[in-house]
Amino acid sequence: MTGDQTALMRLRDVLERLLGPEGCPWDREQTPPSLADYLVEEVHELVDAIRSNKPDDVREELGDVWFLLLFVTRLMERDGRFTLEDVLDQAAAKMVRRHPHVFAEASFADLDALWANWEKEKKKEKADRGPFEGIPSTLPPLLRAYRINSKAARLGFTWSDADGVREQLNQEWQEWHATQVEDGDSAEKALDEYGDYLFTLVEYGRRQGLKANEALDRANRKFLNRFAKLSRLAEARGIDLEGLDLNSWNALWNEVKQRHEPSQD
Template sequence: MSEPEKAVRRLLDIMDRLRDPGGCPWDREQTLRTLTPYLLEEAHELIEAIEAGDVAHHKEELGDLLFQVVFQARIAREEGKFDFAQVCEVISDKLIRRHPHVFGDVAVSGSGEVVRNWERIKAEERTQKGQAPRSAIGGVPASLPALVRAERLTEKAGAVGFDWPDAKSVLGKVREELDELAEAMDAGSRERVEHEIGDLLFAVANLGRWVKAHPEEALRGTLRRFESRFHHVERRLAERGKSPRDSTLAEMDALWDEAKQREKAAD
């Protein structure tokens, strides 16, 4: 047995011990539904670890997320639905089936064709299962963060040919939406302003897809920089015995610029 196989076997054995009679009372009380919040929490913690570039934390959070998979599979096994081995088999079969350019004799010209083949194969799978055809943009969970959902929807639409010819065209759409937002603001229509802001965000998300900059990750990076700079402003003001509330905008702007210069120096 290889080291990875031993490690997975150990984790599965620990899960069994926790759920078996005489195991952990808390773990034995959990259901598929009660674990859902923890699954979401662990996924977000993993993303934060990746963004922080903390290798040890990244490894730990991957383990926490893997445990949620093992936990769900153990409960499903108890309910006679499926087990961990079947979960592994299903994803392995799917990956082989949807990568005919790797495991078969299909030739592709690039990643764009890979995505189009993936969507086509998914549609064929639904037909084989006797399921009704799904929209070309179907299958994107409504609960996803809006920017992620916008990126995935435009990606799926693009996979069937409903797309802009190039990134410059998408940039032009962003500018068009920005102009329409300005017009809505001038008109003083709150409803129209909200509509145009949505259109602008959607166009920007689509642009992010085109230039291979995930919009959700880009915005999260901006938020981290904003927080870091604002914390710097607060610390420097505190050194002067002041807070943002009793400081002028000019003072805070100067410290904000100072924070930006520190970032550049660190780079």
């Protein structure tokens, strides 16, 4: 037995103890649905650790996710639905089946052809589902928009080139802007047009290899990092941020950018 297998068995033993007659009352009351939100939260914490480039935190959060995955699997096992072996065997078989260029003799001219085969295999596996039904409704909206646009592109339901996307993006901008200046437009109409603009913007970025969800996360982190530096600078100078006018805010902000990030905007 390898070290990985021993560690997996150790974690399963811990779980069995928690679920046993003398185990934890809270753990013993859990069900797969009750654990779903915890799993989502832990995955978000894992993603945060990965994007923050903190290996120690990544290791810890991976452990939390592994534990919850085993927890859900064990509850399913107890109900006689499937076993961990079933889960892992099915995953391995699926990856082999969807990668015939690696595990068989198939070859593809380019990535587009590879993706076309991927979609073909998925359609065989889930013949009763529409092309977009596999995209979870619980995904963050920007990530879901990316997946929808990506799926549509693989189906051929997209603009033929980047110029078409830019034209559509400009049209959506104009329609959204019109809701801001014309009398009688409802907030709901403005929200709809803003959503259309964002949806098209996600596709425009996707075509350039940019993921909107990741890009916005980077922008959020950049802003918060700069603001933390701005706050420390203001504190060192005895400046009360609450009483600043916009020009003073901008002066501090630009100083932080020039001092710490001279090559960035």
